[in-house]
Amino acid sequence: MKRTPLKRTGFKKRKAKLSVKDPWKKPRGKPLGHNPRRKKERRARYAKYMQSAEWKVIRIAAIERAGHQCEYTKANGESGIMRCPVRHYLTVHHKTYARFGGSELPEDLQVLCKPHHEEIEMLNHPTRHTNRKHAA
Secondary structure (H helix, E strand, O other), X not given: OOOOOOOOOOOOXXXXXXXXXXXXXXXXXXXOOOOHHHHHHHHXXXXXXXXXXXXXXXXXXXXXXXXXXXXOEEEOHHHOEEEOOOOXXXXXXXXXXXXXXXXXXXXXXXXXXXXXXXXXXXXXXXXXXXXXXXXX
């Protein structure tokens, strides 16, 4: 009697690969914590806080602390550090959002003129600002 070979059903055992994961390799797929609903809630909370009386008081205090002048500084060769002379169209930039929501420390905030604030935002979040109409 002749033996017939067993047929495969389509299920294969995969061999476990012994490899060391590269710690610098970017993970595939969506980034961790990617949740459109949470993102929308964060933006709504941010917009509400920016309209609050509490933020207006903190903003005015930061501008007064800066002497009603942009705090953007730039190295200027041998003469040292040059500060932006602009005193109008001032905005307050959050350097960190660790204490966002009314408990910001003075060192968490930076007073900037509008052009310098946009420049810093472009450097910090390049993908967020690529689709703007005035971007070159």
